[in-house]
Amino acid sequence: GVDSRHADQQVRGAVVLPNGTGKNVRVIAIAKGDAAKAAEAAGAQEVGDDDLIAKIAGGYLDFDVLVTTPDMMGRVGRLGKVLGPRGLMPNPKAGTVTPDVGKAVTDAKAGKIEYRLDKQNIIHVPIGKASFGAEKLMTNLDTVLDAIAKAKPAAAKGQYFKSATVATTMGPGVRVATNKYGV
Structure with missing residues (x-):
């Protein structure tokens, strides 16, 4: 309606x-410091920052959900042409851009x-x-x-x-x- x-x-x-x-969901996280440790503890398949961004830009798309922190979105935004058409771009409305990356990873896996x-x-x-x-x-x-x-x-x-x-x-x-x- x-x-x-x-x-x-x-x-x-x-x-x-x-x-x-x-389904078994493959989650990766782009974060630094404590957020990266929290994502790893929550069970993210892969965690990184600039190195993971470069890997995705090079063609790595072996994941279902990408979670990131707001401070990293400026760098992740450059991947829009790669991630956007596949529906993998992180989005605050979907809960994939959040300061609490650990909870986002847990939710995605759940x-x-x-x-x-x-x-x-x-x-x-x-x-x-x-x-x-x-x-x-x-x-x-x-x-x-x-x-x-x-x-x-x-x-x-x-x-x-x-x-x-x-x-x-x-x-x-x-x-x-x-x-x-x-x-």
Whole structure:
């Protein structure tokens, strides 16, 4: 029920799924000093600063999430042409540019997902694997729909959720009632 062409009607954010996504996420961190130690302790695959930036500029893209501190964003910004098209560019709204790098790494590994409105006003979001079972999938779905409902822009008019459908990768879609989210 929003129009993606208007800047004041963008729906975007990130949420940590209580049961994870079922994927092993490879996280790297660009940080210095204490933040680098915290990222390493949290389980980042690789931690560095200028050396890691040079490595990424040289073509290293063997990771799923890039986390950095605000003071390093000036240097990471130069990688925009490499990271931007792949959706790997760190972003404060997604929680990947933060002074608390350790927590960001932990969240990413725990199953933090980003949701964002596309040009057709649709949000595509993974909520888990079919092998999770109904209870875990329902908990994840509730968490995602609650987060999207809370992200409702003030400029949005009329019915916010038009419809919601859950589907396996290659399976048929099943409609979900969204009236309990009150928007």
